[in-house]
Amino acid sequence: MxxxxxxxxxxxxxxxxxxxxxxxxxxxxxxxxxxxxxxxxxxxxxxxxxxxxxxxxxxxxxxxxxxxxxxxxxxxxxxxxxxxxxxxxxxxxxxxxxxxxxxxxxxxxxxxxxxxxxxxxxxxxxxxxxxxxxxxxxxxxxxxxxxxxxxxxxxxxxxxxxxxxxxxxxxxxxxxxxxGPLRIRSLVQSSLSSWERLYRGTEEMFPPGAAGGTSIPLGLRMGAYADQVTDRDLRMAMARELMEARTAVARQAIDEAGVTSADITRVTHVFSGNLRYMQGLLRPLGIAPERGMLDLGRTVGHLGACDQFLSLAHLVDTGTVGPGDHVLLMSNGGSLSLAAAVVEIVDHPTW
Known part of the structure; x- marks a missing residue:
């Protein structure tokens, strides 16, 4: 959009x-x-x-x-x-x-x-x-x-x-x-709802685990679901589906903003701990991993829904981006939702 x-x-x-x-x-x-x-x-x-x-x-x-x-x-x-x-x-x-x-x-x-x-x-x-x-x-x-x-x-x-x-x-x-000093040029959303069980695993939906005070073993749920997908080719196909869907959403956001990958100054994303994730996230878009926010993420952890906008605030507040720059916001979340947006820095914020 x-x-x-x-x-x-x-x-x-x-x-x-x-x-x-x-x-x-x-x-x-x-x-x-x-x-x-x-x-x-x-x-x-x-x-x-x-x-x-x-x-x-x-x-x-x-x-x-x-x-x-x-x-x-x-x-x-x-x-x-x-x-x-x-x-x-x-x-x-x-x-x-x-x-x-x-x-x-x-x-x-x-x-x-x-x-x-x-x-x-x-x-x-x-x-x-x-x-x-x-x-x-x-x-x-x-x-x-x-x-x-x-x-x-x-x-x-x-x-x-x-x-x-x-x-x-x-x-x-x-x-x-x-x-406003920042303009959102495009915003794209999508979902892979057939993947919802990846976050549910083999856990029963009722009664909710939280009602009994049980922990949230998200990794174990994902592992339990993956164990049921015994076909290696199918598992590889699922991984490709996620990567391709994530790339497609980001590519659409870039295109609808009327810019190119070369115009993207920085990228905000789900905070991760290593370069391999950044390479898989950004190289399909033709964007160097160094334009991501790996260094900031390593100091704070994955912040739930805040990663993208906290990163954007950091870039603006530190003067890392300025008028004419474009920032790509990328996110994927549970069960599996996808979103991306392109933000243009129009002016130096008064703050």
Missing amino acids: KTDHLYIAGLAAHLPRLWPIAEAIAAGRSGAEQARDDGWISVSVADDTPAPELAAEAARLALKRSGLTAEDVRLVLHAGIYHQGPDGWFAANYVQDQVLGTTAPAIGLNQGCTAMLDGTRLAHDHLVHAPQGSAVLVSAADNFGAPTVDRFTYAHGWSTGRGSILGDSGCAVLLSATA
């Missing part, structure tokens, strides 16, 4: 403390040595700060940076890939109350690692029909410090060839149809 009038008016991220992997190893943390071997340097840890408060911190700063008022925000969308608080409670309303104090609709998203980009698409469609000057707040956050998930070992049992650990963060973006 080509987006003619979609701007980022404000953008911010909130990172808590960074825990060096060397300290985690010294503390005897299971899985920490493997994380070191996979290339991780440190991981972002929020201790006992609730995930929605991480999002609220980022949203307050994004709102301040945007120059918009709370009343300008006509819709609030909030996402997280892990539990946000008590069951039956909705974090989107918390973010709205803490940051805006308004009565606009507040809606939660449950779309895994692509949620921020999915929320951006929903914001675009909302702004088409909203009054002039309206804005949409999209936020995301996770704190993976709870007992039912282990940030170092959650992916063990499934060989992705890239390693993965989970970090805590919050991020937020204020989207406008009228003005």
Whole structure:
């Protein structure tokens, strides 16, 4: 989808403390040595700060940076890939109350690692029909410090060839149809719903595991599903299907933005621990792996739905990108959703 009038008016991220992997190893943390071997340097840890408060911190700063008022925000969308608080409670309303104090609709998203980009698409469609000057707040956050998930070992049992650990963060973006220093030129989404069982494995759907306080062994689920696919050719075909679908979504985003791969200054993506993943992600697009965000990712961990926009905020805040540059945002998430967008840096943000 080509987006003619979609701007980022404000953008911010909130990172808590960074825990060096060397300290985690010294503390005897299971899985920490493997994380070191996979290339991780440190991981972002929020201790006992609730995930929605991480999002609220980022949203307050994004709102301040945007120059918009709370009343300008006509819709609030909030996402997280892990539990946000008590069951039956909705974090989107918390973010709205803490940051805006308004009565606009507040809606939660449950779309895994692509949620921020999915929320951006929903914001675009909302702004088409909203009054002039309206804005949409999209936020995301996770704190993976709870007992039912282990940030170092959650992916063990499934060989992705890239390693993965989970970090805590919050991020937020204020989207406008009228003005902003960053312009979203295109946004493409897709899904491979036949892969949903990869994230379900052999686990029963009812009763939900979370209801019994069981852990989230995502890697073991994936491994259990892979074990059932005994045909090697079929497994290879599945891997190719994912790579080709991911590349196709990104290629479409580049084409619909009216640019080429050579015009892409940097790429934000799901944070991974090694160069092999970056090569598989970017080389099919004709983009050098060095244009990715591997070095930043190695210091914070995989941040759920925040990887792409936290990276974008980092690039803008550090002056790594400037007017005329284009950033490709790529994401793939659970069960399996795919999304990509191209963002043009129109002007130096006032912040």
